[in-house]
Amino acid sequence: MKRKIKLPGQSTHTRRTMLHRSLAIPALTALEQVSSGSVISRLHNSDYPFQLGVASGDPTSDGMVLWTRLAPDPLNGGGMPDDNIKVKWQISKNEKMTQIVRSGEYIATAQLAHSVHVEVKGLLPDHVYYYQFQVGPEASPVGKTRTFPHPESLPRRCRFAFASCQHYETGYFTAFQHMARQDPDLIIHLGDYIYEGAAIEGRVRLHQGLEILTLDDYRNRHAQYKTDPDLQAAHATCPWMVTWDDHEFDNNYADSISEESEVARSVFLQRRARAYQAYYEHMPLRPRSIPNGPNLRLYRAAPYGQLIDFNVLDTRQYRSDQPNGDGRKPINNAVLNPDTSMLGKQQEEWLFDRLVASQTTWNVLAQQVMIARVDREPGPSALYSMDQWSGYETARNRLLHFLDSRDVTNPVILTGDIHSNWVNDLKVNFSDSNGPTVATEFVGTSISSGGNGTQTRSDTDAMLAENPFVKFFNSERGYVCCHVTPEEWKSDYQVVEYVDRRGAPLVTRASFVVKAGTAGAERV
Numbered sequence: 001m002k003r004k005i006k007l008p009g010q011s012t013h014t015r016r017t018m019l020h021r022s023l024a025i026p027a028l029t030a031l032e033q034v035s036s037g038s039v040i041s042r043l044h045n046s047d048y049p050f051q052l053g054v055a056s057g058d059p060t061s062d063g064m065v066l067w068t069r070l071a072p073d074p075l076n077g078g079g080m081p082d083d084n085i086k087v088k089w090q091i092s093k094n095e096k097m098t099q100i101v102r103s104g105e106y107i108a109t110a111q112l113a114h115s116v117h118v119e120v121k122g123l124l125p126d127h128v129y130y131y132q133f134q135v136g137p138e139a140s141p142v143g144k145t146r147t148f149p150h151p152e153s154l155p156r157r158c159r160f161a162f163a164s165c166q167h168y169e170t171g172y173f174t175a176f177q178h179m180a181r182q183d184p185d186l187i188i189h190l191g192d193y194i195y196e197g198a199a200i201e202g203r204v205r206l207h208q209g210l211e212i213l214t215l216d217d218y219r220n221r222h223a224q225y226k227t228d229p230d231l232q233a234a235h236a237t238c239p240w241m242v243t244w245d246d247h248e249f250d251n252n253y254a255d256s257i258s259e260e261s262e263v264a265r266s267v268f269l270q271r272r273a274r275a276y277q278a279y280y281e282h283m284p285l286r287p288r289s290i291p292n293g294p295n296l297r298l299y300r301a302a303p304y305g306q307l308i309d310f311n312v313l314d315t316r317q318y319r320s321d322q323p324n325g326d327g328r329k330p331i332n333n334a335v336l337n338p339d340t341s342m343l344g345k346q347q348e349e350w351l352f353d354r355l356v357a358s359q360t361t362w363n364v365l366a367q368q369v370m371i372a373r374v375d376r377e378p379g380p381s382a383l384y385s386m387d388q389w390s391g392y393e394t395a396r397n398r399l400l401h402f403l404d405s406r407d408v409t410n411p412v413i414l415t416g417d418i419h420s421n422w423v424n425d426l427k428v429n430f431s432d433s434n435g436p437t438v439a440t441e442f443v444g445t446s447i448s449s450g451g452n453g454t455q456t457r458s459d460t461d462a463m464l465a466e467n468p469f470v471k472f473f474n475s476e477r478g479y480v481c482c483h484v485t486p487e488e489w490k491s492d493y494q495v496v497e498y499v500d501r502r503g504a505p506l507v508t509r510a511s512f513v514v515k516a517g518t519a520g521a522e523r524v
Ligand code: FE
Pocket: 165, 166, 192, 247, 417, 418, 419, 446, 449
């Protein structure tokens, strides 16, 4: 029996009744980028169409994708006509947009909510560029982006931030404002970009509407999040690489299986198709990520020169149903079932092939749920979170044994999901605290989910004592900024002391370093 564990304040009681209201939309077949029909190049009697801001993403050494979505009435379906719209774009060497190096036109269609996903090629490696869109007389804000270094170069450094879990209702996105000011080279988002629940009265600010189920629901929810000025500032400051966790669709889902066991798979997959389509429409993803019905291949990789290989993973779409259900439980035989998978066979093979072939100094796995086998129960009994890799013991063993036995160079795991900060030395055998460390896991807290955090919890000392591979634990809000060179990796845990009102200053709560060639993190 599955039950809800992640958001104690979030109501589920409306869900069963709500499922009846939206099943008329058939599962989508492959979406086409440009549909037939007339093209118009200006909007009449319209409010400003660029209210959702601009973004760029998935950089290579010669380009990236540029994103916006035309939505003069963002919270009510977008407010666009059904026509195809001609959107001009240009990319410049300067912020004033007077040194144009590329420009073109993109046809935005109603079928994809008039979202724009322009793939730019032919730019110089490791360069900063600025971009802007235009429809008729209306111009978008100017965004800043950059290319990755050439794949055969060894960059002196990369400075990037990673974040997750931005519940709109439980706090302001102040952390994103600070992140934008820090001007990173790249931002990685590990999921829970939106939350699917209905508005809950009394919160800092409210979701519009009920739990999201229809395509319009998902679009309006993404649009509501995208109206946040701090989130827009972070998108406009550098390229992002995004992946999702569960709340972009539905809490704690696994592949085609809902946490409510009575929902039929076919019905659930129709809803997944709508969620994935809206996700594509609102993210700076390349058109190769257009979903095919309920399937969207999101896992992908990008080398940052010879310094870092970023492997961006999807631990939701292909995973086996939680073998032992949800919640925190002791290890049992279900957890040890060798047939269970967190990544699915295809993604796991793709990842292992990539890790073996990698020539970079650092190999990053950007993913969602915690890998370390952390016992969350103070005292002699042991309880593990069944939605995390601890519920998939054999899949975790395959991954950690692979990193160990194949001598993968300097693996670093980036994790989100649990609204708290952790630094974990990953062991092939977590029961042997003197055994070798094979990788370092940096778990980043939420941007806002959970509301105001605290520096520690009362059970922290006991928890650290029985999990000696845990180097740090903290449950404030914020993100992690990583400074990476060929010699060392430094993670700064950046926190804001409150999110229930705007204006919290940024504090570096702790910093940890991994030396190249030596697994394991040390506090500095
Ligand atoms: Fe979350």
